[in-house]
Ligand SMILES: *[C@@H]1O[C@H](CO)[C@@H](O)[C@H](O)[C@H]1NC(C)=O
Ligand SMILES: *[C@@H]1O[C@H](CO)[C@@H](O)[C@H](O)[C@H]1NC(C)=O
Ligand SMILES: *[C@@H]1O[C@H](CO)[C@@H](O)[C@H](O)[C@H]1NC(C)=O
């Protein structure tokens with residue numbers, strides 16, 4: 476708070492000085508309103524120094540890019556006009572483009588970087604790329620300088636970026652998008668990210684984060700996308716997640732989460748994707764789902780969920796397009812209600828302990844392109860149409876069901892599903 480007030484005061488003084496000198500600041504060859512607009516000296520120096528800290532001392536901005544927001548643009552830098560002066564609004568550091576600058580192995584966040592007055596978007600992608608060299612971590616101090624400006628902060632594909640997420644990110648009140656994908660960040664997820672009520676996108680996948688998901692992440696009522704997949708997170712799916720009232724996609728896959736799927740999530744009316752696959756989730760498939768009518772993809776594979784398919788109200792999730800419950804320890808039969816999910820494209824029930832017969836109604840699902848039921852204990856004759864087998868090919872998996880058989884008389888041998896024996900009466 477103090478810092479930003481001081482900055483504003485300083486800014487006004489600088490603007491007044493530069494306004495006084497405006498004639499000398501304007502470039503000669505301007506042919507439009509904004510083309511020849513000047514850049515505040517401190518902003519320009521801050522930009523040069525910031526980039527030099529990121530890419531190395533060999534880079535001399537004032538030499539190469541005397542007019543960085545005008546006729547000598549820097550790849551990855553965007554500017555905008557504020558009261559007739561250029562300011563940097565976006566910085567993309569790293570090899571995003573063919574000719575963009577590689578980052579220095581000893582990348583540093585210089586104090587001048589935090590003096591950029593109107594920075595809205597900061598991205599480091601393919602920047603800290605050498606995992607073997609001395610690893611770089613995100614500087615912890617001074618981020619509050621950006622608390623009233625920064626809307627997007629992204630670190631993507633930086634295998635040499637380790638250490639923790641600075642708690643100071645909790646001061647970035649304007650953040651709408653906070654993205655950490657495929658770095659080597661570790662430690663626990665900062666609790667105060669739950670304070671960032673403007674957040675729409677929170678993506679922290681592919682790092683080494685440990686510990687529990689903070690309960691207050693459930694307070695992010697404006698959040699549209701939460702992706703914490705591919706980490707080492709443990710504990711339960713927070714009961715508070717019922718508060719994610721705008722959420723569209725939740726991906727917590729490939730962690731070490733345990734406990735039940737909380738029924739609190741049943742209130743998530745807009746949720747289209749729920750992926751909890753590859754965790755240690757248990758407690759049966761009986762969480763309430765009465766308002767989850769937007770759900771299109773439910774992916775719970777590779778969890779010891781156990782229980783059966785009959786206690787779940789499939790009629791509430793009538794928009795499901797992908798349902799993956801493979802390897803979840805399911806027992807009992809496949810209820811008829813599953814074949815009423817008219818929009819299903821993918822149905823994975825393989826590698827469970829399901830028994831009973833396979834309803835031919837599943838073959839009538841017009842959009843179904845994959846049906847995997849292999850590795851169960853299904854019984855009886857397969858009763859799908861010839862067209863169904865032809866359409867599906869190997870995307871119909873029914874092998875390893877020792878009591879399931881294929882009646883040869885009805886359809887020709889050419890469509891016999893892989894690994895399914897012939898029914899007894901035809902074999903003799
Ligand atoms: C950049 O080059 C100019 C002259 O070419 C020199 O005066 C200035 O000190 C250099 N700046 C840095 C940061 O190396
Ligand atoms: C934070 O900013 C202050 C003031 O600009 C500066 O003196 C200090 O060195 C900065 N700290 C770091 C770690 O950059
Ligand atoms: C931010 O979160 C921290 C930790 O949860 C809390 O102590 C603090 O009061 C919060 N600050 C604001 C401004 O909400």
Ligand SMILES: *[C@@H]1O[C@H](CO)[C@@H](O)[C@H](O)[C@H]1NC(C)=O
Nearest residue numbers: 731732733734755756757779
């Ligand atoms: C999975 O969770 C159960 C408790 O439900 C626990 O006993 C078991 O150790 C966990 N397994 C792993 C691999 O974490």
Ligand SMILES: *[C@@H]1O[C@H](CO)[C@@H](O)[C@H](O)[C@H]1NC(C)=O
Nearest residue numbers: 758759760761762781782783
């Ligand atoms: C859900 O199923 C599990 C085991 O399948 C059972 O222990 C639990 O009581 C059930 N919960 C509800 C709410 O029905």
Ligand SMILES: *[C@@H]1O[C@H](CO)[C@@H](O)[C@H](O)[C@H]1NC(C)=O
Nearest residue numbers: 816817818819840841842843
């Ligand atoms: C199948 O997909 C089409 C196109 O995506 C869609 O319009 C239709 O509603 C879906 N459902 C069925 C039952 O065909």
Ligand SMILES: *[C@@H]1O[C@H](CO)[C@@H](O)[C@H](O)[C@H]1NC(C)=O
Nearest residue numbers: 828830831851852853854878
């Ligand atoms: C498969 O089902 C049959 C009855 O249909 C039963 O006798 C058998 O024990 C089951 N096998 C397994 C592995 O559950």
Ligand SMILES: *[C@@H]1O[C@H](CO)[C@@H](O)[C@H](O)[C@H]1NC(C)=O
Nearest residue numbers: 849850851874875876893894
């Ligand atoms: C069938 O199951 C056996 C034993 O569980 C397994 O070894 C084999 O790989 C499975 N076959 C196929 C085609 O998945």
